[in-house]
Amino acid sequence: xxxxxxxxxxxxxxxxxxxxxxxxxxxxxxxxxxxxxxxxxxxxxxxxxxxxxxxxxxxxxxxxxxxxxxxxxxxxxxxxxxxxxxxxxxxxxxxxxxxxxxxxxxxxxxxxxxxxxxxxxxxxxxxxxxxxxxxxxxxxxxxxxxxxxxxxxxxxxxxxxxxxxxxxxxxxxxxxxxxxxxxxxxxxxxxxxxxxxxxxxxxxxxxxxxxxxxxxxxxxxxxxxxxxxxxxxxxxxxxxxxxxxxxxxxxxxxxxxxxxxxxxxxxxxxxxxxxxxxxxxxxxxxxxxxxxxxxxxxxxxxxxxxxxxxxxxxxxxxxxxxxxxxxxxxxxxxxxxxxxxxxxxxxxxxxxxxxxxxxxxxxxxxxx
Amino acid sequence: xxxxxxxxxxxxxxxxxxxxxxxxxxxxxxxxxxxxxxxxxxxxxxxxxxxxxxxxxxxxxxxxxxxxxxxxxxxxxxxxxxxxxxxxxxxxxxxxxxxxxxxxxxxxxxxxxxxxxxxxxxxxxxxxxxxxxxxxxxxxxxxxxxxxxxxxxxxxxxxxxxxxxxxxxxxxxxxxxxxxxxxxxxxxxxxxxxxxxxxxxxxxxxxxxxxxxxxxxxxxxxxxxxxxxxxxxxxxxxxxxxxxxxxxxxxxxxxxxxxxxxxxxxxxxxxxxxxxxxxxxxxxxxxxxxxxxxxxxxxxxxxxxxxxxxxxxxxxxxxxxxxxxxxxxxxxxxxxxxxxxxxxxxxxxxxxxxxxxxxxxxxxxxxx
DNA sequence: CTGTTAGCGCATTCAT
DNA sequence: ATGAATGCGCTAACAG
Numbered sequence: 001x002x003x004x005x006x007x008x009x010x011x012x013x014x015x016x017x018x019x020x021x022x023x024x025x026x027x028x029x030x031x032x033x034x035x036x037x038x039x040x041x042x043x044x045x046x047x048x049x050x051x052x053x054x055x056x057x058x059x060x061x062x063x064x065x066x067x068x069x070x071x072x073x074x075x076x077x078x079x080x081x082x083x084x085x086x087x088x089x090x091x092x093x094x095x096x097x098x099x100x101x102x103x104x105x106x107x108x109x110x111x112x113x114x115x116x117x118x119x120x121x122x123x124x125x126x127x128x129x130x131x132x133x134x135x136x137x138x139x140x141x142x143x144x145x146x147x148x149x150x151x152x153x154x155x156x157x158x159x160x161x162x163x164x165x166x167x168x169x170x171x172x173x174x175x176x177x178x179x180x181x182x183x184x185x186x187x188x189x190x191x192x193x194x195x196x197x198x199x200x201x202x203x204x205x206x207x208x209x210x211x212x213x214x215x216x217x218x219x220x221x222x223x224x225x226x227x228x229x230x231x232x233x234x235x236x237x238x239x240x241x242x243x244x245x246x247x248x249x250x251x252x253x254x255x256x257x258x259x260x261x262x263x264x265x266x267x268x269x270x271x272x273x274x275x276x277x278x279x280x281x282x283x284x285x286x287x288x289x290x291x292x293x294x295x296x297x298x299x300x301x302x303x304x305x306x307x308x309x310x311x312x313x314x315x316x317x318x319x320x321x322x323x324x325x326x327x328x329x330x331x332x333x334x335x336x337x338x339x340x341x342x343x344x345x346x347x348x349x350x351x352x353x354x355x356x357x358x359x360x361x362x363x364x365x366x367x368x
Numbered sequence: 369x370x371x372x373x374x375x376x377x378x379x380x381x382x383x384x385x386x387x388x389x390x391x392x393x394x395x396x397x398x399x400x401x402x403x404x405x406x407x408x409x410x411x412x413x414x415x416x417x418x419x420x421x422x423x424x425x426x427x428x429x430x431x432x433x434x435x436x437x438x439x440x441x442x443x444x445x446x447x448x449x450x451x452x453x454x455x456x457x458x459x460x461x462x463x464x465x466x467x468x469x470x471x472x473x474x475x476x477x478x479x480x481x482x483x484x485x486x487x488x489x490x491x492x493x494x495x496x497x498x499x500x501x502x503x504x505x506x507x508x509x510x511x512x513x514x515x516x517x518x519x520x521x522x523x524x525x526x527x528x529x530x531x532x533x534x535x536x537x538x539x540x541x542x543x544x545x546x547x548x549x550x551x552x553x554x555x556x557x558x559x560x561x562x563x564x565x566x567x568x569x570x571x572x573x574x575x576x577x578x579x580x581x582x583x584x585x586x587x588x589x590x591x592x593x594x595x596x597x598x599x600x601x602x603x604x605x606x607x608x609x610x611x612x613x614x615x616x617x618x619x620x621x622x623x624x625x626x627x628x629x630x631x632x633x634x635x636x637x638x639x640x641x642x643x644x645x646x647x648x649x650x651x652x653x654x655x656x657x658x659x660x661x662x663x664x665x666x667x668x669x670x671x672x673x674x675x676x677x678x679x680x681x682x683x684x685x686x687x688x689x690x691x692x693x694x695x696x697x698x699x700x701x702x703x704x705x706x707x708x709x710x711x712x713x714x715x716x717x718x719x720x721x722x723x724x725x726x727x728x729x730x731x732x733x734x735x736x
Numbered sequence: 737c738t739g740t741t742a743g744c745g746c747a748t749t750c751a752t
Numbered sequence: 753a754t755g756a757a758t759g760c761g762c763t764a765a766c767a768g
Contacts, residue, residue, distance in 0.1 A: 004485060006745055017755045022747060030753055051485035053421045053430060054745035057760045062421060064464070072449045075649075078440040085440070085467040094486070096432070097465040099453040117372055117419035117761080118462070255653075281441075285623075287655050374761055385739045390763060398737055422761035425744050485745080 005048045014042040025050055052094065056120075065308060066119035068098045068109065070126050075252070075280035076297055080125060080147060083301020091309060106130050116142075121312050123147065123304055131155060143311040147304050148193065157311060157331040159304040163193045166293045166337040167200025170275045171247050173291075173339055175208045177347055179245035179273055183216040185230045185257070187249045197249050197277065216243050220253050227256025234272065235264040245273035245345075251283045251292055258286055258344070269346030279340055288343035296335045303333050373416045382410040393418055420462065424488075433676060434487035436466045436477065438494050443620070443648035444665055448493060448515060451669020459677060474498050484510075489680045491515065491672055499523060511679040515672050516561065525679060525699040527672040531561045534661045534705040535568025536732045538643045539615050541659075541707055543576045545715055547613035547641055551584040553598045553625070555617045565617050565645065571732050584611050588621050595624025602640065603632040613641035613713070619651045619660055626654055626712070637714030647708055656711035664703045671701050 007025075011018045016035060023031050024039045031039075042048075056062030067084060069077055088095050096119050100109050110133050113122065121143035127134055131146075135155045138144045146158040174182050184201045187194040198217070205212055218233065220226030227248065234242055248254040254276035261268055268274055268288050276283060279294035341347050375393075379386045384403060391399050392407045399407075410416075424430030435452060437445055456463055464487050468477050478501050481490065489511035495502055499514075503523045506512045514526040542550050552569045555562040566585070573580055586601065588594030595616065602610055616622040622644035629636055636642055636656050644651060647662035709715050 004745085008745080018746080019748080019756080020754060023754085026747080032753060035753080047482075049479070049483045049485075051425070051745055052483055053424050053485055054760090055747070056421050057419070057425055057744090057762090058746040058748080060747085060760070067465075072440070072446040072453070073649075078446050081440050082467070082469075085465065086469060089472075089480075094480075094483075095465040097435075097453065097463040099450070101450070101454060104457075111417070112457075112462075114415075114417050116417070118421055281443075282650055282653055285650055286653055372761085376761080386762080387740080387764085388738060391738085394763080400737065403737085419761055422744090423763070425746090425760090426762040426764080428744070428763085 004051070005046045007048075007050070010039065010042050010046060010048050013046065014039045056117075062118060062120045063093045064096045064119045065093050065305070066096050066098060066113050066116070066122045068100065068113065068122065068124045068127075068130075070099070071101050072099055075282065076148075076278060076295070077125060079297035080301040080304075083298040083303075084123065084305050085301075087302040087305035091305075093309070106133065121145075121308050123308050127156075143308060145304050145308040145311065147300055154192070154330055154332060157307060159300050159307060159333040159335070160193070161295055161300075161337050162334045163196035164200040164203070166277070166339075167197035167247065167249075168204045169200075169337075169339050170277065170293050171201045171204035172208070173341070173347075174245040174247065174273060174275060174345065175204060175210070177245075177273065177345065179243075180210070181213070181216065181243040181245070182210070183218065183234070183243035183246040185218045185220050185227065185246060185248040185253055187220055187222040187253075189219070194249060201247055220249065222250050222252060224252050224256035224259075227253035227258075228260035229256075231257045231260035231264060231266065235261070235266055243272065245269075245275075247275050247277075249277050251276040251278040251280050251290060254290055254292070254344075255282065255286055258288070258290070268344050269349070273346045274344040275339075276344075283340075284342065291342045291345035291347065292340055293337050294340045295337055299335050303335065307331065307333060372419070373414045375416075375418070378407065378410050378414060378416055381414065382407045424485075429488045429680075430486060431461045432464045432487045433461050433673070434464050434466060434481050434484070434490045436468065436481065436490065436492045436495075436498075438467070439469050440467055443650065444516075444646060444663070445493060447665035448669040448672075451666040451671075452491065452673050453669075455670040455673035459673075461677070474501065489513075489676050491676055495524075511676060513672050513676040513679065515668055522560070522698055522700060525675060527668050527675060527701040527703070528561070529663055529668075529705050530702045531564035532568040532571070533732060534645070534707075535565035535615065535617075536572045537568075537705075537707050538645065538661050539569045539572035540576070541709070541715070542613040542615065542641060542643060542713065543572060543578070545613075545641065545713065547611075548578070549581070549584065549611040549613070550578070551586065551602070551611035551614040553586045553588050553595065553614060553616040553621055555588055555590040555621075557587070562617060568732070569615055575732065588617065590618050590620060592620050592624035592627075595621035595626075596628035597624075599625045599628035599632060599634065603629070603634055611640060613637075613643070615643050615645075617645050619644040619646040619648050619658060622658055622660070622712075623650065623654055626656070626658070636712050637717070641714045642712040643707075644712075651708075652710065659710045659713035659715065660708055661705050662708045663705055667703050671703065675699065675701060 007018050007021045011021045016039060020031065020035065021039055024036045052063050065088065069081065072078060085095060098109055098113055106129055110130065123145050124130065124134060125147045127146050134144050138156055144156055146156045148160050171182060184198065186198055202212060218230045220230060248257060254274055257274060258268060261272065266272055276290050276292035279292045283290040283292050375386050375389045379389045384407060388399060388403065389407055392404045420431050433456065437449065440446060453463060466477055466481055474497055478498065491513050492498065492502060493515045495514050502512050506524055512524050514524045516528050539550060552566065554566055570580060586598045588598060616625060622642055625642060626636060629640065634640055644658045644660035647660045651658040651660050
């Protein structure tokens with residue numbers, strides 16, 4: 001193994017004390033410019049790289065951020081992580097990756113993460129059932145940022161999108177295209193984003209003066225299979241009962257819907273127009289190509305890192321702020337989405353749309 | 369912040385020395401069963417979690433493995449990482465993730481990794497131009513395992529597939545389906561896997577007694593665009609000159625080929641049959657669905673971790689072994705691939721194939 | 737088998 | 753502005 005160059009080596013070679021070397025390392029101001037230059041030069045020459053491990057130990061805080069993700073093969077994850085990784089890269093922090101998979105108890109992973117002292121903060125994608133535990137850790141002072149969903153109530157600082165507005169725009173798009181009976185396939189109701197998307201759907205119908213028909217709302221699991229199930233259910237309806245469009249709460253379910261619809265002889269978009277949610281990579285390639293709400297996953301990742309680090313650096317004052325103003329609602333950063341229009345909604349069949357893809361954006365008329 | 373429970377606390381509460389606690393932690397044999405039980409119980413009660421950072425520092429080796437990957441949005445990466453993550457999870461190591469992206473100098477990332485002392489070993493996906501640097505680090509004693517490609521010569525322990533055999537099978541499949549003029553679209557020639565796939569292609573032609581036609585070999589970049597370029601080139605040929613099938617060295621290029629072929633009026637597989645390589649998620653969904661060689665990415669990830677950890681644990685003896693037998697060729701683990709037959713090769717148009725997907729496997733007649 | 741003594745490489749008081 | 757001393761939490765020799 002290469003003999004590690006230590007601060008001590010640098011100190012000796014530069015003719016200063018270890019403390020001084022440490023000072024230039026941490027960019028303290030109280031070092032004579034001349035001395036600093038000399039030390040820096042020696043560090044260059046020796047290829048000195050400070051040990052993160054030791055620095056963490058000694059300083060009491062490490063420069064590792066724990067990132068906890070669902071399986072990386074889940075289609076929304078890689079793009080988020082790309083944003084996270086690139087944001088981290090501009091800092092002197094590193095990523096410790098914990099990924100969860102199906103048959104694994106949440107406590108296992110949390111215990112593992114608690115092998116902290118390693119990581120000084122936590123970034124969690126889709127916490128799901130971990131939320132209570134995370135909230136607890138957060139109150140104990142561990143900076144935690146959550147991406148995407150945060151359970152029924154927002155309890156932790158988070159980064160994501162405005163699901164309600166996005167769903168509103170998706171539904172409104174269908175309305176403007178002239179569809180009259182617009183169905184909705186939901187995700188699992190325990191997710192906050194599912195409720196919000198549903199609300200956006202409802203509000204769009206209201207604003208358009210459409211009657212709300214509960215029988216047109218279907219429950220899904222966010223998995224492909226429930227898209228298939230939904231398509232099967234619709235196929236069994238008489239043409240007059242059948243909706244002429246559907247807003248599906250994520251792209252995965254939309255794929256299932258598309259596939260089953262084809263097999264069942266339902267033409268998309270002629271018989272039923274479809275709008276999805278997420279815009280994961282496949283969505284531009286399925287047939288028909290999927291109109292969907294694009295989530296800015298990359299930016300979400302970047303913003304989450306920035307938020308997390310800002311929390312981390314604010315740590316010292318936090319307790320003071322808490323004492324002054326009491327517990328504040330956690331910070332929420334919302335990034336804009338856009339509707340990506342492709343084939344499945346039928347818009348491209350109309351004469352006025354000639355582009356391959358375009359986007360719309362529009363706010364709900366009322367807040368609430 | 370939660371007051372960290374230290375070994376010292378445990379030692380005091382269990383009425384033993386810190387050294388003993390450390391012994392049960394590291395599962396040393398020389399601890400009286402009774403004492404061990406007591407210590408373990410106290411650790412349970414206190415929710416003690418040892419600090420990886422401190423352990424690494426003190427022990428001289430950390431329990432972090434550095435994983436260096438191309439952008440996570442590259443389609444083959446997530447599945448590999450999933451395997452890596454799950455394998456790591458069964459150990460007491462953790463992953464430190466470094467991901468590279470386009471506009472970034474290799475040295476930057478390597479320097480960053482050298483902020484080692486952090487990580488005790490390195491797993492690198494598609495090292496590319498990093499290979500020399502990695503080789504250097506490896507000779508300095510850093511355990512390094514490479515996934516996929518390793519440059520022109522195998523210089524580092526690696527995990528991957530037998531590209532030659534896989535390409536042979538893909539090409540032979542086309543031959544058996546009766547295609548006579550079989551083209552090949554290569555990747556960038558600096559990659560070893562590209563050469564091997566080419567060799568497999570050549571050998572299949574040889575074994576079948578087909579003449580080799582250099583004008584049917586095209587150079588690509590592994591990117592979608594070169595698939596399009598290739599299709600364009602083929603479209604300009606007269607039907608008699610044009611190949612009736614093509615083996616494309618990765619799925620990304622195959623997508624480009626499929627897309628451009630459709631636009632150019634070339635029917636797949638009627639005019640040209642296509643076989644790809646990788647079987648990334650999209651491949652089952654493009655139209656026509658792509659026949660391709662499936663790489664066992666998940667298993668590759670798992671095996672890479674196992675290899676890396678075995679190297680790490682063998683570290684102490686390594687120099688001895690070297691001295692005895694001189695430098696040995698680096699270990700190479702090769703995992704089996706299988707050909708996934710879908711629409712693009714035309715096999716499903718023939719009467720005897722009724723299944724949606726099936727696989728073939730077959731060895732080259734001769735080695736070399 | 738177990739306790740004692742030294743550090744690992746660095747940050748952080750104190751001094752000066 | 754700089755140096756000396758102390759300790760982070762743990763492992764690794766040593767002794768016993």
